[in-house]
Amino acid sequence: MGTTYLASYSTLGFLLVLGVLVSIAAFAANRLLRTQAPSPAKQTTYECGLDPVGDGWAQMQIRYYVYAFLYALFAVESVFLFPWAVVYDRPGFGVTAAAEMGVFVAVLALGLAYAWRKGVLRWL
Amino acid sequence: MNGLESFGQDPWWLVGLKALAIFVILVLLTLFSIWYERKVVAWMQVRPGPNRNGPFGLLQSLADGLKLAFKEDLVPKAADKIVFLLAPMISTVCAFTAFAVIPFGPVVSVFGVETPLQLTDLPVAVLLVLATSALGVYGIVLGGWSSGSTYSLLGSLRAAAQVISYEIAMGLSIVAVFLTAGSLSTSQIVAAQQGGQEVTLFGTSFTIPGWYALLLLPSFIVFAISVVGETNRAPFDLPEAESELVGGFHTEYSSLKFALFFLAEYINMVTVSAMATTLFLGGWQAPFPASWWPGANEGWWPVLWFFLKVLILLFGFVWLRGTLPRFRYDQFMRLGWKVLVPANLLWIVVLAAVRAGTQQPEWSAQWVGMIGGAFLLVLLVIWFWPGRKKYEQATEPDTGLGGFPVPPLDLQVPPSPRVKRLTAEREPVSVSAGDDATAEGKEG
Numbered sequence: 180m181g182t183t184y185l186a187s188y189s190t191l192g193f194l195l196v197l198g199v200l201v202s203i204a205a206f207a208a209n210r211l212l213r214t215q216a217p218s219p220a221k222q223t224t225y226e227c228g229l230d231p232v233g234d235g236w237a238q239m240q241i242r243y244y245v246y247a248f249l250y251a252l253f254a255v256e257s258v259f260l261f262p263w264a265v266v267y268d269r270p271g272f273g274v275t276a277a278a279e280m281g282v283f284v285a286v287l288a289l290g291l292a293y294a295w296r297k298g299v300l301r302w303l
Numbered sequence: 304m305n306g307l308e309s310f311g312q313d314p315w316w317l318v319g320l321k322a323l324a325i326f327v328i329l330v331l332l333t334l335f336s337i338w339y340e341r342k343v344v345a346w347m348q349v350r351p352g353p354n355r356n357g358p359f360g361l362l363q364s365l366a367d368g369l370k371l372a373f374k375e376d377l378v379p380k381a382a383d384k385i386v387f388l389l390a391p392m393i394s395t396v397c398a399f400t401a402f403a404v405i406p407f408g409p410v411v412s413v414f415g416v417e418t419p420l421q422l423t424d425l426p427v428a429v430l431l432v433l434a435t436s437a438l439g440v441y442g443i444v445l446g447g448w449s450s451g452s453t454y455s456l457l458g459s460l461r462a463a464a465q466v467i468s469y470e471i472a473m474g475l476s477i478v479a480v481f482l483t484a485g486s487l488s489t490s491q492i493v494a495a496q497q498g499g500q501e502v503t504l505f506g507t508s509f510t511i512p513g514w515y516a517l518l519l520l521p522s523f524i525v526f527a528i529s530v531v532g533e534t535n536r537a538p539f540d541l542p543e544a545e546s547e548l549v550g551g552f553h554t555e556y557s558s559l560k561f562a563l564f565f566l567a568e569y570i571n572m573v574t575v576s577a578m579a580t581t582l583f584l585g586g587w588q589a590p591f592p593a594s595w596w597p598g599a600n601e602g603w604w605p606v607l608w609f610f611l612k613v614l615i616l617l618f619g620f621v622w623l624r625g626t627l628p629r630f631r632y633d634q635f636m637r638l639g640w641k642v643l644v645p646a647n648l649l650w651i652v653v654l655a656a657v658r659a660g661t662q663q664p665e666w667s668a669q670w671v672g673m674i675g676g677a678f679l680l681v682l683l684v685i686w687f688w689p690g691r692k693k694y695e696q697a698t699e700p701d702t703g704l705g706g707f708p709v710p711p712l713d714l715q716v717p718p719s720p721r722v723k724r725l726t727a728e729r730e731p732v733s734v735s736a737g738d739d740a741t742a743e744g745k746e747g
Contacts, residue, residue: 187310190423191431194322194403198396201326202563205372206388209559214375222380224452225554234381237453243464246636250467253644257474260651261430264481267655277659281652288648291640300640302633 245299249291256287310424310490317413321422325402332613333569337364339614340621347625368562376558381451390449391556391563394442398570401435404428405577406490408587408605420587420606421490428489429481432578433474436533439567440466443535443542446564447552458551461632462535462542468636469532469539472643476525478651480515480582482658493586516583521650523583525643527619530575532639535568537624541632576616577609584612646686653679 224231263280266272294300313321338353338361345352353360378387408420425431440463447459481487484495496513516523532539543551550556553564580586587605589596590612598604630638657675 186312187423187425190313190318190322191400191403191425193318194325194422195396195400197322197326198399199392201399202392202395205559205563206392209372209376212373213558214373216375217377221375221377224379224381224450225454225549226452227549231381231452234451237456239457239460243460246464246468246640249640250471253471253475254467257471257478260475260478261481261487264478265485265487267482268485268658274659277652277655280655284648284652288645291645295641300637302636 240302242299242302245294249294249299252287252290256284259283310419310421313418314416317416317418318422320413322403325422326399329399329402329570329573330566332573333566334364334368335361336569336573336617337367339617340624343618343621344625347622371562372559374558376560377555379451379555382555383449383451386445386449387555388560390442390446391560391567392442393445394439394567395563395570397435397439397442398567398574401432401574402570402577404431404489405574405581406493406586407609408603409601411602419490424488424490427487429477429487429492429578429582432574433470433477436571436574437466437470439571442564442567443552446556447542450552450555452555454549454554455552458542458544458548458554461548462552465532465535465539465541465635468639469529469643472525472529472639472647473533475644475647475651476522476529477582479519479522479654482651482654483515483519489581489586493581493588496585497588514583514585519583519654521646523579525647525650526579526583529639529643530579531620531623532635534571534575534620536572536620538627538629539635540629541635544629546629572617572620573613576613576620579616580609580612584616649682 226232260280263276267276341363342352342360353363356362356366378384403422404424406419406421406424410417410419412418443462443466444459447455447457447462450456480492484492486492486495496515535542541551542548543553545551548554553561556564584590587600587609589599589604589608591599599608653675
């Protein structure tokens with residue numbers, strides 16, 4: 180059992196390594212095949228034909244940050260929901276498990292509702 | 304005993320062969336689906352589409368891919384060189400890895416070895432796909448950040464916010480599948496969808512397939528919407544909105560690096576289609592009752608059903624692209640957070656309650672189903688009730704878009720100082736009399 184269990188994961192690791200190797204091989208082939216004639220004009224940042232002004236940084240809306248927070252909330256919720264969903268149908272769970280998860284989801288839904296009412300989910 | 308005993312037993316050459324097969328299949332499918340997309344969109348727009356290279360233009364994407372490998376690789380001066388190189392690699396490797404757990408078919412015999420048509424399966428296989436799709440975003444975000452360009456940065460930020468928002472909707476929509484199948488392993492989810500249900504309706508009895516797309520229709524709809532957002536495809540292709548952000552996160556990319564991003568995008572499309580097939584459409588099982596053709600789910604036939612379903616779902620992607628305009632960013636986020644996520648949470652709780660109810664012996668399953676169905680129907684009606692205000696003709700012409708400063712419609716463009724200077728420099732020479740000189744002066 181133990182060896183089989185690890186073997187499934189090592190196959191995955193093998194595929195990861197293979198993927199890295201394939202992309203390295205592709206880059207190597209590209210290096211051999213491509214032309215190379217660098218010039219200062221080619222190395223400028225693209226700005227629709229004009230000379231670039233300033234550096235590449237731009238200010239963004241704070242909303243992105245708030246959404247990242249909300250994501251953390253729901254990602255953690257998913258972490259609890261997945262194992263619960265898998266064992267839910269097994270004997271010994273049933274109504275109690277459903278009610279408990281209902282309470283848990285309701286607490287999180289309250290968080291979402293609070294964010295909604297606060298206007299955080301409005302982009303403009 | 305977790306039902307995964309047939310995995311992890313393959314000899315090393317078979318693992319290598321399967322891994323190679325995955326790479327070949329994915330690259331071929333990418334080449335094919337680029338052609339497929341261009342051809343289908345062309346037909347929708349009543350034009351022939353690619354038809355020069357190979358039969359029906361089939362080799363067009365191969366030619367494009369080869370061309371990209373021969374192109375000069377431009378790295379902008381402002382770019383962070385190492386991250387700039389790493390980003391497309393991250394995207395591609397993650398895209399390839401996700402396919403390891405997709406089941407193509409049942410146990411078959413390859414050169415005398417009995418093996419399932421799936422590279423590997425884990426007790427948490429679906430989580431692996433979620434993880435790789437989340438990690439693939441790193442490629443996009445880092446690529447946009449390291450380019451040192453404002454367009455790329457904006458594109459990558461949008462991609463980050465978009466993917467994390469729609470990943471939640473996607474993850475929650477899969478929870479219903481786990482609830483019903485009782486497993487996170489892809490092969491077992493496919494097995495759980497085996498066999499139909501005999502339904503008698505209005506005196507005629509027929510078999511409905513045990514596909515979760517039918518049993519868990521709301522989940523399937525949410526999944527289908529959110530994967531379009533997850534893969535950055537139209538109408539949710541905001542990270543690479545070409546009319547706003549040039550090329551979005553890949554504005555500065557060229558040559559093979561660009562090709563790898565392109566490859567990753569199409570592989571992701573294929574992967575989510577394969578996931579939708581596996582989780583909701585019965586995986587590799589034949590799309591008709593087993594009594595029609597008993598041998599349809601044995602041997603190599605399932606591979607055909609699997610790819611048929613994937614191609615139909617890919618057509619859905621192309622169809623969306625061909626018919627729908629791009630969402631505005633606020634509309635897009637609103638759909639994700641205010642519609643998909645709450646609807647999903649509600650659906651999970653209702654489903655869990657219904658399943659708990661049907662397990663109680665004293666409650667009749669039909670009653671629970673009917674009450675739950677009525678409850679859902681009411682909720683759906685409330686949810687989709689048109690709440691839009693009637694359009695009222697404005698009493699006076701709107702001078703701004705909701706208070707935002709916009710130039711008036713009758714704006715006179717002031718003459719540019721540059722034009723004035725040019726005219727001053729190009730004083731017509733008084734020597735040559737004639738129409739040419741005056742005409743030139745007016746032009747300047």
